[in-house]
Amino acid sequence: MHDYSKLISYLSQYGVSVSDDQIQKLDTYYEMMIETNKSLNLTAITEFDDVLIKHYIDSVTIVRDIDMTGTKSVIDVGTGAGFPGMVLKIIFPDLNITLFDSLQKRLKFLDDVISTLNLKGISTYHGRAEEAGHISSMREQYDLCVSRAVANLPVLCELCLPFVKTGGTFVSYKSDKGSSEAEAASHALSVLNSSIIKEDEFTLPNSDMIRNLILISKDGSCPKTYPRKPGTPSKKPL
DSSP states (O other), X not given: OOOXXXXXXXXXXXXXXXXXXXXXXXXXXXXHHHHHTTTSOOOSOOSHHHHIIIIIIHHHGGGGTOOGGGOOEEEEETOTTTTTHHHHHHHSTTOEEEEEESOHHHHHHHHHHHHHHXXXXXXXXXXXXXXXXXXXXXXXXXXXXXXXXXXXXXXXXXXXXXXXXXXEEEEEEEOTTHHHHHHHTHHHHHHTTEEEEEEEEEEOTTSOOEEEEEEEEEOSOOOTTOSOSTTXXXXXXX
16 A cells, blocks of 8 residues: 555645545555556556656645535546546545546546446546537536646637536646636637636645646536537637
């Protein structure tokens, strides 16, 4: 078992306790990720201390701004190896989470993790956000959308906000370039009936990595024409 004291200490600052069973699940997840990473490129970060800070603690920094115990349904768009969605599910087991990605191989790994850890209320979805955002069972069905995807914020807004219920929130995990991206997203936000609530910039504990959580409120329904067809949001950002 690895040492998770930094994660436990971080969460305790925000009144979140972590059980031995949850730590065991995180450790099994880490071991499975490292083993699978030998044949499938899940992450360039593999040393435990780096994974703990840059993946695990980074995933839960949302507790700075969002009451996760009061959140019910979450979609993680571009989940990759499962960050932040899988970590949030393990720490907040009452969440109903959809892990969304365009690469089937990554989702096969996440399905294996879900099965091994016997997690309930979590599923994977393979597809393009431009298409899934028009499916009635997914469009405007989530209290919260999270994404650590690297696309620029105007693009992410078009891909992610259609999944969020009116009155819900989209949280984009950005770097120190987040503020400039937020400025560039003003038109997209206007078109998509949404607005920035807060930009929360900080340094990840025990690192020099700058993180900017951009919180966006879904103020009204997105026009039915959005998201546009696959590829268009990135080629012609709003």
